[in-house]
Amino acid sequence: MSSQDSSRFIIRDRNWHPKALTPDYKTSTMRSPRQALVSIPQSASESTGPNFAHLKFGEFDNDLLLNYNHGGLPIGERIILAGRVCDQFGQPVANTLVEMWQANAGGRYRHKNDRYLAPLDPNFGGVGRTLTDSEGYYSFRTIKPGPYPWRNGPNDWRPAHVHFSVSGPSIATKLITQLYFEGDPLIPMCPIVKSINDPEAVQSLIARLDMANANPMDCLAYRFDIVLRGQRKTHFENR
Numbered sequence: 016m017s018s019q020d021s022s023r024f025i026i027r028d029r030n031w032h033p034k035a036l037t038p039d040y041k042t043s044t045m046r047s048p049r050q051a052l053v054s055i056p057q058s059a060s061e062s063t064g065p066n067f068a069h070l071k072f073g074e075f076d077n078d079l080l081l082n083y084n085h086g087g088l089p090i091g092e093r094i095i096l097a098g099r100v101c102d103q104f105g106q107p108v109a110n111t112l113v114e115m116w117q118a119n120a121g122g123r124y125r126h127k128n129d130r131y132l133a134p135l136d137p138n139f140g141g142v143g144r145t146l147t148d149s150e151g152y153y154s155f156r157t158i159k160p161g162p163y164p165w166r167n168g169p170n171d172w173r174p175a176h177v178h179f180s181v182s183g184p185s186i187a188t189k190l191i192t193q194l195y196f197e198g199d200p201l202i203p204m205c206p207i208v209k210s211i212n213d214p215e216a217v218q219s220l221i222a223r224l225d226m227a228n229a230n231p232m233d234c235l236a237y238r239f240d241i242v243l244r245g246q247r248k249t250h251f252e253n254r
Contacts, residue, residue: 033210040206041167061187067112067146076144079117079157083140090136091120091158095236096194097228100151100181103244107151114144114180115155122163122175131163156234159196167206174201174208183243192249194222194239219249 035047075082080089096115100108118124118141121133125141139158147153160175174195181190195202202208202221211217219242228236241249 031213031216033212037206037210040210043210057187062185064185065182066110067182068110070112070146072144072146077153077155079139079141079143079155082143083138085137087138089119089139089158091139091161093156093234094159095154095156095228095230095234096177096222096239097152097154097225097236098222098239098241100147100153100183100241100243102184103242107147107149108184108243109147109149109151111147111151111184112144112180112182113147113153114142115157115177116142117157117177118160118163120158120161122161122173133161133163162199162201171206172201172204174199174205179239179241181241181243188243190241190243190249192241193220194237195220196237197221197223 035043037043037047073082080093083089100111100113102108116124118129119133119136119139121136123129123131123133123135125135125139136158143155143157145153145155157177160177162172162175164170164172176193176195178193179191181192183189195208202217208217208220222237222239225236225238228238230236243249
């Protein structure tokens with residue numbers, strides 16, 4: 016495919032993403048715009064760069080089992096999260112920054128505003144980063160996060176999930192999203208997930224068990240591919 020074809024504009028499918036105002040997702044009420052959105056032409060600063068190839072990474076930046084080690088290993092189910100970042104035409108997005116953050120196995124974030132009663136894990140920081148390789152692939156080793164209650168309804172729980180930030184080939188393609196885990200019964204009950212009308216869009220947020228990539232006697236693996244731009248891009252986080 017030529018570079019001209021790969022840069023061709025594809026209009027966004029407005030039915031793919033939820034409406035900004037979704038009353039059952041209560042905090043969207045205050046955040047949603049009250050007037051029509053204004054489209055701003057992109058300049059070179061939005062449509063190019065930055066180049067992450069020269070970033071310096073630590074040895075364990077993508078290994079959350081080791082990058083917050085204080086004398087032991089974190090508690091929980093050890094997993095590998097891996098996948099491929101590509102554009103709307105299936106072409107790999109190489110050398111792009113992929114960042115992730117998550118709660119620990121008990122559903123607690125290492126954040127000053129998290130007041131959930133689950134304990135912090137002294138050996139788990141909950142953040143990682145990596146660059147995609149020449150074919151767009153990335154990989155993290157981590158702990159499967161736990162679900163947690165949130166102050167939306169009288170008994171609403173967030174499914175186990177991991178947040179992702181993917182920079183893409185330019186500022187305009189930056190994607191912030193989250194993945195869920197295949198088979199979690201809390202997924203269809205979550206008010207955030209229920210704000211997405213298209214069942215196929217919901218499926219784009221679910222990481223699939225990937226036994227071919229598991230480490231025997233060590234870690235199960237989940238596959239999560241990410242598509243930037245286009246009609247079928249990975250659903251973004253409505254926050």
